[in-house]
Amino acid sequence: MEKVGEKSKNHGIDAVKKDLISALLGDKNPHTDPYDMTRLKRKEVFIVFDDVDNLIKWTIWLDSAIGLNQGGLDPNEAFQLFSLHASGKNCPVPDPNLESLAKKVTSYANGNPLALKVLGSSLPNEKDQEVWESLLEKLKILPDQRINDVLKISLEGLDDGGRESFLDIACLLTGDNNDVEGRLSTDGVEAIKNLLKARRGYSICSELNRLREIALLEVDEFGSISMHDLLREMGRQAVRDESPKHPRKRSRLWDPKEISEILVAKKRSKAVEGVRLNLREVGEMRLSRRAFRSMPNLKILNFYSYHKIFGGDEVKVEIPDGLDFLPEGLIKLCWTAYPCASLPATFKAENLVEFQMPDSNLTRLWDGVQ
Template sequence: MGGIGKTTIAKVVFNKLTFHFGKCCSFLEDIRESLLTKDGTVQLQKKLLSDIVCSKYAEGVKDSEQGMRKIGEILNTKKVLVVLDDADDKYHIKKLIGNKSLHSGSRIIITTRNKTILQGQEFKDEIIPYEMLKMDDAPALELFCRHAFGKKFPSDDYHWLSKELVSSTRGLPLVVKVIGSLLKGKDKAFWKETKIKLRNVPEEEILKKLRISYEDLDKCQQQIFLDIACFFFNKKKTNAIYMWASCGFYPKRGIDVLTNRCLIKILDNKKFWMHDQLIDMGRQIVRQESPSDHGKQSRIWIAKEALEIIKTKERKDQVQALEIDEQDGSVEITNREFERLPYLRFLRLCNGTCVRDFTKCLSKLRWISWQPSFADSRDAGFFAKCCSKLRWISWQPSFADSRDDGFFAKCWSKLRWISWQPPLHNFRANNMYLDHLVVFKLGENYFENDSNAWDLIKVNYIIYF
């Protein structure tokens, strides 16, 4: 069951045991979610090898089979402590711990919602299962009070109401925290109304219990919550804030509210974190906008579904955000297809490109993250016409980019942020005026001393590298 505290307990155990394993420790979080991304298995393998051996050794991993062999060799010769958090497939576990026996004294901790994944003959070492239990009433009440009152116990006039609310959460720590945070500072009438809502939700329907807190957010905060659930989980907050501010979502206040409600966390590396149950809830909310027609949903994060709605000829006024990560080949998106997405504000496009004249397209875009499979002068129209309101772009162009001299004359006049990995040749674009730019993240480059790129940088007053 999600929300019962598996990851929290795993972190406590991991932190207590690391002393016995030296540097041979690795905690791989949110495996189920990570494996949904392109090269997710390889990235997790690299992190494990980097944690236990070194980053240089991990860089040599080119595919998951090679990664599995390397991990098997290391775990067979070193005493290690590894946590695989939220695993849901035995074959993914094999990819992450190799196919050899572990070194004596090693410990692999696996958290999962599906206890059957460790059954069978695939694993050679001893397996000791432990089933998480729901919280008892006393610790659940204390956890609730810490979030609702900022102390271990309730106020006298809220004592019985607090106990009844905690009972309605069925001892699930995530629900206890979210509901407690929701009720902080609210009057007794709001508490009683919340108690009725909780009692009307079946015990097994945890997402409906969590949705009570979502429904109390204002419209802007709901937009930010859904964006994080669909696209920005485990992404740095700075990038998204530029887009939300431009859209009038008041992101500083919104992020504070979401954090105080225990709906998100900001990690030490400034990335958003969200519990997988809350991610599921957010995506379920988007699905319920139009269960049978993806073109009437506000956000589409699955490449196959995104491509399907782009290729249909109907206008899609509801679509605000798209992510297309085409792993099986490149994709071309035409101007006519984008004309049917008049309210698109976020686009993440991997292994694809845009062609033809985009004069009338994408005027609402605030964010582009683009990793083209190929690019040529046909893409000039895309950038020259669609970026008047763009606030953030992450661009990793191919070798053919930047060869249409001068086409940037009317581009990006309000762009605030660029993250750019330049091609392996000189920059030749002219007349790129970025008067509003405040952040320019420039990757490894091969610009010559007289390159136009240095003129682009010099006109800006605030540059962060």
């Protein structure tokens, strides 16, 4: 394929994908339905890309674009892949101290092949133990931008529905605390399916399967979904990029300061469809009764705290005059320590799939007849 880099810059990566699938299938009008993707997986081909700026980036994109990436690797496979890119050899790192650190790095990547290739290429033939330790410490605090850029390739390979479902999970439905391997838990798979079905208007089972196949999330034997924090950060950065300087023009919000500023300022924010706020991080917030009129297209509203709240001491969200509006399109309404005695009288709850108000002041759902 000629001038791949130039075509990607001028026409986007989807144009490259279309040309590739067209060439592989011999079809001028290629599709990406399950039948055609199955045909691709059965082919043995030799592909030459001309004008590429980053071999690892394009190799990973190829995996994602035509569905070759089959998800996370087991620990041995992960270690071998990392070693291959770190030392150029498909074998353990020779230094015992470095081998121990290499296993920690691969554990942190949680078997994600995209991250492993970039992490390995960050340490080509590196022998200094301090450099390895520095990389691991830095990753836990500040994810490598190169990893973020490469992980985005998988996101770009998804259709619109799959991309939106991934962003919903990454920005609105993952927990805050990761385990020792960097995984973040979400609600169970059935709860996610029901919520996102209401959000999309169709079953998202095929989208979840695709996200599993390309290692953007995991589902364990108990039906729990988890996502690596590197992947969540990649998804969140994709949303920040929607409007780098104006959070109210983004589709999803999770930063306490940004949420507070938008709700208090009451600036029109039609783009916002999801809000996820950890109440223990917000400090004090005083809202007017019209606060949510600024977000008419809101679908997911989650004001939460993982800790039981006694007497309102932990959370200081005040709505002195009560709310007069909540968007009728809400499918998820969860608000820990909701401070009002009722919901707005005008609120239509017919679209709600999930409703939780723990430790709230609710004494009735609303005033008047619905």
